Amino acid sequence: PIAGTDSQGNPFIPKGGRQFEAGVKIHPTDAVLVTITGYHIKESNRPVSDDSTGDPFDQIQIGSMTSKGIELEGSVSLPENFSLIANYSYNQAREQGSSRQLENVPKTNASLWATKNFDLGSERSLMLGGGVRHVGKNRSFGAAFPNGITTPAFTLVDALFELSIRDWTFAINATNLFDKRYYSACLARGDCFMGSERNIFGTVSYRF
Numbered sequence: 234p235i236a237g238t239d240s241q242g243n244p245f246i247p248k249g250g251r252q253f254e255a256g257v258k259i260h261p262t263d264a265v266l267v268t269i270t271g272y273h274i275k276e277s278n279r280p281v282s283d284d285s286t287g288d289p290f291d292q293i294q295i296g297s298m299t300s301k302g303i304e305l306e307g308s309v310s311l312p313e314n315f316s317l318i319a320n321y322s323y324n325q326a327r328e329q330g331s332s333r334q335l336e337n338v339p340k341t342n343a344s345l346w347a348t349k350n351f352d353l354g355s356e357r358s359l360m361l362g363g364g365v366r367h368v369g370k371n372r373s374f375g376a377a378f379p380n381g382i383t384t385p386a387f388t389l390v391d392a393l394f395e396l397s398i399r400d401w402t403f404a405i406n407a408t409n410l411f412d413k414r415y416y417s418a419c420l421a422r423g424d425c426f427m428g429s430e431r432n433i434f435g436t437v438s439y440r441f
Contacts, residue, residue, distance in 0.1 A: 234247050234248075235247065235248055235278075235280060237280075237292075239280075239283070239291075239292055239293050239294060240283040240285075240286050240288070240291035240292060240293055241293075245278075245280060245294060246278055246294065247278065248276065248277065248278045248279060248280075249276070249277045249278060250274060250275065250276045250277065251274070251275050252272065252273070252274045252275075253272065253273045253274075254270065254271070254272040254273075255270070255271055255272075256268060256269060256270035256271070257269050264309055264310040264311070265307070265308070265309045265310075266307070266308050266309075267305075267306070267307045268304075268305070268306045268307075269303065269304075269305055270303065270304045270305075271301075271302070271303050271304075272300075272301065272302065272303075272304075273299070273300075273301040274299070274300040274301070275297055275298070275299050276297060276298045276299075276300070277296065277297045277298075278294045278295075278297075279294065279295055279297070279298045279328075280292040280293070280294055281293060281294075281295050281328065281336075282375065282422075284375060284376050289375070289422040295328055295329060296329040296330075297328075297329045298326065298327070298328050298329065298335060299326070299327055299329070300324060300325070300326040300335075300338075301324075301325055302322060302323045302324035302325055303322070303323050304320070304321070304322045305319075305320065305321045305322070306318070306319070306320045306321075307319045313349070314349055314350040314351070314352075315347065315348070315349050316347070316348050316349075317345070317346070317347050318344075318345075318346045318347075318364075319343075319344070319345050319346075320342075320343060320344045320345075321341070321342070321343045322341065322342045322343070323340060323341055324338065324339075324340060324341075324342075325340065326338045333372075333374070333381075334371065334372065336371070336372065336373045336374060336421075337371050337372075337373055337384070337418050337420070338371055339368055339369035339370060339371040339386070340369055340371075341367075341369035342366075342367065342368055342369060343366075343367045344364060344365065344366045344367065345364055345365050346362065346363075346364030346391075347362065347363060347364060348360055348361065348362035348393070349361050349362075356398070356399045357396075357397065357398050357399075358396075358397045359394075359395070359396050359397075360393070360394075360395040360397075361393065361394060361395075362392065362393035362394075362395075363390065363391065363392045363393070363410075364390070364391050364392075365388055365389065365390055365391075366388065366389045366391065367386065367387075367388045368386060368387055368388075369386045370383055370384060370385055370386040371383070371384050371418075372384070373418075373419060373420045373421040374421050375420070375421030375422055376421075377421055377422065377423060378421040381421065382419050382420075382421050383419070384416050384417070384418055384419040384425075385415070385416065387413070387415040387416075387428065389408070389409045389410075389413060389415075389428075390409070390410045390411055390413075391406070391407060391408050391409070391410060392406070392407045392410050393405070393406055393407075400439055400440045400441060401437070401438070401439055401440075402436075402437070402438045402439075402440070403435070403436075403437055404435065404436045404437075404438075405433065405434070405435045406433070406434055406435075406436075407431065407432070407433045408429065408431070408432045409428070409429060409430060409431045409432065410431060411431070412430055412431035413428075414427065414428075414430075415427075415428040416428060417429070
């Protein structure tokens with residue numbers, strides 16, 4: 234069910250969907266794992282902006298939206314307690330009867346993460362990690378920008394410090410480590426949203 238009404242004052246009818254998904258895992262060696270997944274999702278009665286009115290918040294329900302793509306993930310354990318995890322996804326999302334990508338939905342996303350463990354002895358260990366996240370560009374369409382306005386792609390760096398002493402774990406995580414300024418989304422109605430600034434937070438946990 235969807236709360237609210239469309240631009241004509243009619244209550245929204247429930248939204249529905251159908252999804253097919255298939256995947257395969259490849260384990261060529263004990264140290265390597267690769268996962269490949271493909272999916273096809275069809276959604277009906279999706280609310281979208283009604284560009285025929287002057288109110289940017291007016292919405293109508295379209296016939297359907299189709300999202301299909303692939304997701305790839307690979308992990309490998311390397312000598313000297315190194316490990317790598319890589320991800321890539323491609324998503325083609327289109328409304329019925331349209332040849333353009335759904336608004337504010339990037340086609341590509343990717344990430345790469347690496348960690349190294351250090352054995353400090355006496356039931357103590359240290360893990361250092363770092364990685365990058367990439368989000369592809371996306372577009373928004375409206376009366377003011379009939380050809381669309383683009384949110385540029387961006388790449389962010391994250392980091393991790395984790396110290397374990399017996400049953401205690403002390404961790405520090407940092408997202409957007411270099412405090413990069415970027416737009417998370419720009420809308421054709423005329424406003425853009427800044428992405429999250431650098432965020433550093435610590436956690437203490439005890440296992441029993």
